[in-house]
Amino acid sequence: MRTVKIGTRGSKLALWQAEYVEELLKAQGLTTEIVIIETKGDKILDKAISKIGSKGLFTEELEDQLRDGSIDIAVHSAKDVQSSLPDDLHLIAFTQREIVNDVLLSDSALDFDKQENIVIGTSSVRRIAMLKHHYPKAQAVNVRGNLQTRLQKMQEGHCDALLLAYAGVHRMRYDDKIVYRFPTEKFTPAVGQGTVAVEASRNMETGLAQAIKAAINDPETEYCLLAERAYLRTLEGGCSIPAFGLATYSDGMVNFTAGIIEVDGSHEVRKTMQATPEGAEQMGDEMAAWVLNHGGKEILAKIRQQ
Numbered sequence: 001m002r003t004v005k006i007g008t009r010g011s012k013l014a015l016w017q018a019e020y021v022e023e024l025l026k027a028q029g030l031t032t033e034i035v036i037i038e039t040k041g042d043k044i045l046d047k048a049i050s051k052i053g054s055k056g057l058f059t060e061e062l063e064d065q066l067r068d069g070s071i072d073i074a075v076h077s078a079k080d081v082q083s084s085l086p087d088d089l090h091l092i093a094f095t096q097r098e099i100v101n102d103v104l105l106s107d108s109a110l111d112f113d114k115q116e117n118i119v120i121g122t123s124s125v126r127r128i129a130m131l132k133h134h135y136p137k138a139q140a141v142n143v144r145g146n147l148q149t150r151l152q153k154m155q156e157g158h159c160d161a162l163l164l165a166y167a168g169v170h171r172m173r174y175d176d177k178i179v180y181r182f183p184t185e186k187f188t189p190a191v192g193q194g195t196v197a198v199e200a201s202r203n204m205e206t207g208l209a210q211a212i213k214a215a216i217n218d219p220e221t222e223y224c225l226l227a228e229r230a231y232l233r234t235l236e237g238g239c240s241i242p243a244f245g246l247a248t249y250s251d252g253m254v255n256f257t258a259g260i261i262e263v264d265g266s267h268e269v270r271k272t273m274q275a276t277p278e279g280a281e282q283m284g285d286e287m288a289a290w291v292l293n294h295g296g297k298e299i300l301a302k303i304r305q306q
């Protein structure tokens with residue numbers, strides 16, 4: 001089989017993901033090449049992502065190259081992939097999911113449960129809203145950029161701690177700075193958090209697509225992502241809305257908790273459902289309908305007014 005060209009952004013986390021996918025492919029005897037591509041999201045670092053408001057901020061340039069054949073697959077954090085893909089592209093594999101929790105990173109030994117007025121750096125609307133809702137004694141400040149940039153901002157005194165996904169922190173080997181792990185029951189992660197998604201053109205040779213999927217895909221993670229991504233798609237949301245959704249798989253069933261939270265943290269809509277893997281995608285749609293009809297519509301309408 002020909003060499004699989006793996007497209008990725010150039011950040012350290014993106015390269016980790018591309019190399020991880022490359023290892024999985026090589027283990028099955030495929031030959032690979034990594035192609036680094038710069039995206040708009042990498043260039044604009046001075047604004048909150050929710051304010052740039054562009055769909056596919058980290059994916060557009062990769063998708064162009066999937067179409068012209070410069071790359072065969074694009075590797076993304078599943079969390080950063082827009083919920084509706086263009087018709088000619090699709091996700092063909094999801095890697096086995098990492099621990100999904102959000103965590104706090106700090107250089108000082110702070111006690112998050114006891115200390116008050118801790119200043120927490122994040123740029124995520126979901127995380128800011130959840131802090132206000134569940135931990136009103138903490139204070140959120142906007143800190144953006146890659147992990148290394150954020151750590152530097154913390155060292156310069158912009159904040160006492162950073163709020164991040166465990167997956168990225170672990171992959172970048174900063175586990176020793178973790179001072180708190182948020183429970184997923186309160187701090188339910190963003191859709192797709194902790195797994196790596198592989199995108200390809202629908203025109204890819206069937207044999208190659210099957211070989212890539214067989215090497216990379218974790219079926220249990222895929223069932224969960226079907227539910228989570230259907231939820232976000234029906235909600236018509238991306239990473240700029242304070243929605244959350246986490247599906248887990250056990251004993252043949254997909255258990256799904258999802259919802260949305262008011263930006264100021266005043267009110268949260270949350271629901272749990274269960275389905276078989278075959279029903280996972282439909283459950284995601286039903287979840288979105290339920291959330292929209294139980295306060296979600298009003299929360300989204302407010303956000304879209306602003």
Ligand SMILES: NCc1[nH]cc(CCC(=O)O)c1CC(=O)O
Pocket residue numbers: 077078079080163164165166167168169192193194195196
């Ligand atoms: N939005 C940026 C982003 N995309 C994926 C990860 C972490 C790795 C993952 O969740 O797969 C992060 C950083 C973060 O949210 O802390």
